[in-house]
Amino acid sequence: MASFTHFNEHGRAKMVDISDKKESARKAIARSSVIMNKNVYENITLQKNKKGDVLAVSQIAGVMGAKQTSTLIPMCHPIPISGVDLSFEWLSLENEQYELVIVAEVKTVGSTGVEMEALTAASVTALTVYDMCKAVDKGITIGPTYLLEKSGGKTGDFKRDNKDTE
Amino acid sequence: MASFTHFNEHGRAKMVDISDKKESARKAIARSSVIMNKNVYENITLQKNKKGDVLAVSQIAGVMGAKQTSTLIPMCHPIPISGVDLSFEWLSLENEQYELVIVAEVKTVGSTGVEMEALTAASVTALTVYDMCKAVDKGITIGPTYLLEKSGGKTGDFKRDNKDTE
Amino acid sequence: MASFTHFNEHGRAKMVDISDKKESARKAIARSSVIMNKNVYENITLQKNKKGDVLAVSQIAGVMGAKQTSTLIPMCHPIPISGVDLSFEWLSLENEQYELVIVAEVKTVGSTGVEMEALTAASVTALTVYDMCKAVDKGITIGPTYLLEKSGGKTGDFKRDNKDTE
Amino acid sequence: MASFTHFNEHGRAKMVDISDKKESARKAIARSSVIMNKNVYENITLQKNKKGDVLAVSQIAGVMGAKQTSTLIPMCHPIPISGVDLSFEWLSLENEQYELVIVAEVKTVGSTGVEMEALTAASVTALTVYDMCKAVDKGITIGPTYLLEKSGGKTGDFKRDNKDTE
Amino acid sequence: MASFTHFNEHGRAKMVDISDKKESARKAIARSSVIMNKNVYENITLQKNKKGDVLAVSQIAGVMGAKQTSTLIPMCHPIPISGVDLSFEWLSLENEQYELVIVAEVKTVGSTGVEMEALTAASVTALTVYDMCKAVDKGITIGPTYLLEKSGGKTGDFKRDNKDTE
């Protein structure tokens, strides 16, 4: 059975030694979302022709957040991110709720994966959407955040089952 | 109708001027969670007498993450956080799923609220739980993240309705 | 005659003690610019209706850069910035050159001025414009950068003479 | 015609994917300057035998600033800088003005160039000179900042024409 | 008996709430040192008329390190440092060893003390001396580091007994 790798023989957390892992091309894709009412939705989308919209600020925050991953997550290795791309999609939910889906794709050529970088990019993007919109509604929800897929590295590829997803 | 405050007259994002806002005691409480299967749950809870468990690392990451909020969120003001407290609770869900509920309370005496600091603390805590457990299961979900309540400041108090919550 | 304040009695740099300075509202406005050829100019301006244009990225970088000032400038005091606003203006120069003028206004209520924050915001904005456009032309010039005005604090107000300006 | 590379197919900024680019030795040299009156010039140069002079502080800030480039510039890749060297030269201008020329050379062995690191190092150095001298004169100007040359990488070498330079 | 304040009722670390503590002028002075052989000592002191000596770099690192304290120390409050001053003194020890004594004084007007800022400034200064000299001798020792005195705040003043000191 798989068990935790982040602890040393004294039971204390450590940054796992990856000195012997080969460098390879790796990719991870994570998803978060922001669920809001119609008022917030319209505030965001009606300004979409403006020069600096909510999504532009949030997406730039996400790219920059990916680069802060190893500063934020204690046992994360600092790795040379080779690409970050964030995209948005709007879903219309019931009860006049709207969901802004955030998909973050991060790549590296390195000795460890970029799952945390993708999850951090998606989370920081969602947090920034909240920040830009909280003057209108503090009840906005940051939706579930999870890894959609990863590839590269010796543990092999991962693709989230639909049934995993809420 | 409330509208966005984070844009200047050219439609570009700005950090809102709070020079004229009075300093006052403020508090915000946010919630996030991590939903996992029984295997991950047992890995976390069975090591709970060890010196450096998953929750200890995650909670320290959350406290430190609160202090990085204005570095991560572009239009956030840097503010002197005066206290951060994180707590955990376990919920047993159906289908042998377990939810680790994370509640982050942040305080300041300042000119603007600490909602983003509380949400960031909760999010970074959840991301760190994921990081520490991803060797066991990459299908872990970071649950919805939202503001539970805030107090202080001129916009008055906020308390999330139960019906807002998923 | 005014002399340097940033050195101690051993001739070594220090962060000047401002413990006895009163807090007051302060403002500083700085200017930088980016001078480019027609090709770069058109690349920037023709995409201006897109969701994430060059100026949006650069201006967000400038706001975030203002918050990094005391990390970058060794003897700068960390201060609670209370507002940052950046604006752009295009000037047409001779020889088909175009100048993007960047004006950064920063405010605080604190014990020391925000000149460095305004100058850093303007500089980081200009550097980001260069970064976004360097694939088109590496000969772009970041124009002179200087303080336009400051107010507040005991040294009184400052307004740059036109004759100071190149 | 060359066009921008920093945008995805939705028109949003992204960090360009460099996973397929080969690592190679790269170098970039950038120039900035600080233009000041005789009073400031003499304040700086007369202390030059002291242990911690203005130029020492500024140059260390420049080296450290180079390492912050990817934190400051949103779409910049984090890269392992392998060397930074800053040098100064004084020019005597007309009207009793003096120009401190700052030249920053940055090297890496990596998948992308270090133009932004060299430009950031030169800019942070110039900003620090301003900070250390602003108690004497707030009218100091940070001169134009530009890339002098770069080498390495598939886009080939670049050397700024004299006619590009003001 | 005094007991730890950094733990919440679940036994987990927290950032102690200082919302109710009054702001007051506070000061802390810490000491560290670097103990080296004659060869390293002469390398440092013989270059002391040069523009950028070992002590200049180390002392600037110490000032900047003070500003990173709340980023480095998990439960430390971010506070507005109002002054940092570092000084050096040489002691001649037996067996041709030399001790560079580092004294860091930090001030704030705030709700909590600056002991950690002074200790961090002294430590980072000492680490930088090591870094600059390690090509000559890796056996250099960073001497004991401790608080010399603090003043301000409700716990009253502290002055280290000579007998505490090694």
Add this chain to the structure above:
Amino acid sequence: MASFTHFNEHGRAKMVDISDKKESARKAIARSSVIMNKNVYENITLQKNKKGDVLAVSQIAGVMGAKQTSTLIPMCHPIPISGVDLSFEWLSLENEQYELVIVAEVKTVGSTGVEMEALTAASVTALTVYDMCKAVDKGITIGPTYLLEKSGGKTGDFKRDNKDTE
């Protein structure tokens, strides 16, 4: 005779160019300690079954501190740390003093050594122990900090002589 490498031909500090150095596996082990009275010792050790003990917080701070090394130490190269492991040992000294020995081991596969990362990890760990315990006793001493051993790289292996050690 070995001499300093961190200065350019003008006598100014530079980040040494390591572009031509080969990447290899490297390791460094550093030691620091915290010396305290029986009261502090018992406060730390008696809570050792709690979820967030002093040592857990300090050790996580040390791992995260290792990743901040190149931000803190001016001429340090940013390097991809591949592993960090911290361990503790208690020594009983005379006069009812107790010494918590901190050993930090850092690894990389890179072009330069990780001595500074190991020393910084050990120092930040010790500073955090002080921070967590200073409410009980401000007279705690951070013991001498030094490199125990390093391996890898062209300067060969280093192992501290016992006689170097206090």
